[in-house]
Amino acid sequence: MENQLKYLNGYPPAVQEQVSALLKSGKLKTVLLNRHPKVHDIRTDKALYDYTMSLKNRYLRKSQPLAKIQYDDKISLTHQALGLHSFVSRAQGRKTKAKNEIRISSRLKRVPEALLRMVVVHELAHLKEKDHNKAFYQLCCHMEGDYHQLEFDLRLLLTLVDSGVDMQW
Secondary structure: OOOOOHHHOOOOHHHHHHHHHHHHHOOHHHHHHHHOOOEOOOOOHHHHHHHHHHHHHHHOOOOOOEEEEEEEOOOOHHHOOOEEEEEEEEEEOOEEEEEEEEEEEHHHHHOEHHHHHHHHHHHHHOOOOOOOOHHHHHHHHHHOOOHHHHHHHHHHHHHHHHOOOOOOO
């Protein structure tokens, strides 16, 4: 059960047992589909850029600018990463230019909008808070009130995908 529920390692045993029972009975997919019945239509890098910038402008207007926002085919779920925020420094002559970039796993092109929003909010929060600390999660919850539930739902989705269940909306 431990490897099958690797995305739920930090959750209490009772929660893991409940998820395991839903997975074994084939009902976990139904639970997710009932919570999130429709996939988003944010498919291109341009649409992702616009979507992310609207959230940034709403909640983090005074934060550092973003140089790049895009989907990335190279982000692997094996490292349990769905998005990456990077602070890239490049030397140009005697000056060093720093840029913030957000890359979101291409696997999130076909998930419900709420789950994509949770990952985007997570990556945006790194503009102000580099570490996953209390302030970081408070900022995530400020931008997305259901942040923790959506993170849990995304973990359920990853568990389903790892178990071989086809999650096509």
